[in-house]
Amino acid sequence: MGMGRRPGERQQELWIATSRVASAPGHIFYDKLNGFLDEAGFDAFVEELCEPFYKQAGRRSIPPGRYFCMLLIGYFEGIDSQRGIAWRCSDSLSLRRFLFLATDEDVPDHSSLTRVRNRLPLEVHEKVFEFVLEVARKKKLLKDGNLCVGVDATTLEANAAMKTIVRRDTGESWPEYVRRLMIEEGVIDEDDDPTDEELRRFDKDRSKWGKKKVSNEEWASPTDPDSRILKMKDGRTHLAYKGEHTVDLDSELILAADVHHGTDSDTATIIESIATAQRHVAAAGSEAAINEVAADKGYHSNTVLVDCQEAGATSCTVIFWG
Template sequence: MGLGKREHQQSFWVAADKLCNAPRNAFYDRLNQLLDEVKFDEQLEEAVEPYYEKSGRKGIAPGTYFRMIFIGYFEDISSQRGIAWRCADSRSLAKFLGFGPDEATPEHSTLSLTRERLPMEVHRFAFELILKATAENGLLKGKTLGVDATDLEANASLKSIVRKDNGDDWQAYLRKLYFEETGKDNPSDEELRRFDKGRKSKKKVSNDEWESATDPDSRIGKMKDGRFHLKYKAENAVDLETQVIVSAEVYYGNRGDTHTIEDTVNSAKTHLRETCPEKEVQEVVADKGYHSEHVLDVLQNESDLRTYIPEPDRKYQRTWTDKSPQ
């Protein structure tokens, strides 16, 4: 039995031919083949050319950037730092990105800078290229769409909210309320905390009156676990036959399901029309949170789609006397 070394001195250099070859990953190898077939890298490099300087240090290639985004999705990694660490740690993923055994993969800061540099139009173009590749390989049917949404916690704290009318933060707002009710000025932090905890009125925080100073597009809302937080709403339309995402939309966190499903379905139809015109959406499936008379009317009568949306349990009997038969 060999004994483990307690101390190990790293070699100063190692020849590339002495390094072990990265293990093959059939999924990522096949994915690279599909991307090559649709000239993914070439088309992206042409699309992003206006957003890069002609001189200076070369940035990360757009094909490499989007492959790292794919890895985050397939490996279920939500942070850019986690994606960069995973790519640096895995030889097979580095090979998928196009890096040799003696080359370092991009750091998370490079990934963040590239994301800030490229506009939404480039990301949408990359999404359409992927849809085109799936359609050409028989992985996209487009007949039946499943729509569902989830909450995305914003990268901002509730402590950062300010009043829209005067820019006061929460502490300044409490000081004014404290002065109105007690007539005392300059309370201590402890007095403010006791006052805020004990007051019975004006406890609710409205999105009409408050916004985040660091992320104005986020909205205050209740998360799935019951916590109140600044959030967004992500809604996807998925091809139910092949599980391919046809549309991925992000909305304000306080928009309800019945107010966004129409936009998501129309976005999916647009993507299909631009990538594979022969595909046509015919059916939409969603859970009971999407049920409303307006949604059913728009999807069935205006968009000519068959809907499968269950009606939620009602406390009271519905009244249909003022509704049309259709």
């Protein structure tokens, strides 16, 4: 067999027969998932659910079923940005097949995903989440009876930069605040206009002296006021949220995914997460009840133990580890 060589630059053909277009055998997981969703009438369900949020006239949007399938791809592929989801779908023939994209159709742009996400309220996304849980129940993945769930949380970076924060009392930006401190300490006169480098140097010196402190009581983001200043797990300080998941430990199905303020303690959010998971299970048509909760020691408190006991009709056992 002779060795093939990669061709250099060449002019692309203007016309090409459909039979000659590259194809892929498909991914067994996505093919199976497509079969389950099609059998359950997923596209018809989400189109009926989303129709009130669209006008009858105008340019056609992304089909709602395709939008939600792209979100599923982001979850399964571990992609946390809409730009990344759009690129991944464009790069994969098997994912194009999963999205039912014709040969001459482009993958929806990331900006189109953003417009759809802004158009559809949270309640619509929650209804779709419950629909998928119902499909899982019908396929015997979500079992009836007592459930043992695991609850855990992590920090999520907000789409806002620390350099944009402003003081709650005066509305000063960070550079304006640092300039005022320089004036108060006699480093510069009121008429002086320090350069960005001088501001950074003074701010860095304050950090060395232990004077540089940023609190959520004094500072906020004007672009994302719900975010909180938080120290991330890698040591960086960033505007962030707290994401908390409740998972069925038997099937490993996610029953709830809540987002809280980054400063909310674990003991303050666990009951809400358990209640949300129980509501989703009931909405999926299951009579299962959560009677065991597993969480790490950060969730331990006497109040949590009492509230868990009172949360359901059956007894609730809380298991802490770590």
